Amino acid sequence: MSWEAFRLTSKSPAELYTVIGPNGVDGLVRQALQECWGSLPEDRRTFDTWKKRAEETFARNRRVWSKIKKPTPAAFFENLAPFASDQHLRQAMVMCWMMMPRAGGRDFKDVVKLMDSIYERNMEAWQQDNRSFTTGPKKRAATKTAKTPKKAPKKSKKSRK
Secondary structure, X not given: OOHXXXXXXXXXXXXXXXXXXXXXXXXXXXXXXXHHHHOOOHHHOOHHHHHHHHHHHHHHHHHHHHOOOOOOHHHHOOOOOOOHHHHXXXXXXXXXXXXXXXXXXXXXXXXXXXXXXXXXXXXXXXXXXXXXXXXXXXXXXXXXXXXXXXXXXXXXXXXXX
């Protein structure tokens, strides 16, 4: 664990939120997805091959995380694959756990639910962007606009008197 990561582990969820912001976990998920894209050989770099790699990466790390019985730093990084995408994703999971408010009790299983939501949101965004950049603009159907009635002409100053 780097000194920076260790420094963050000593912070409360509110302090982490202040330092990293509400998008900290999302940013790590995005880095993982970008690593999945960049790690593909250029001749095989398509949306479908990227999606398959991203799904495999997320599923692999989700499986490991779901098997953790007691949240400990050692358990967080067990069975970590040697890929940058896995490292970013696992860091996102740890950050998610660390940022969850402790007031009222927090459930370790909620990390998986929240990570599923963040991951799916990013996958949908990639899907939408892929469509935008590969299918071209959509033709819009012509719509009729209702004509606005003309305003009555303004009276001149002479006619007001």
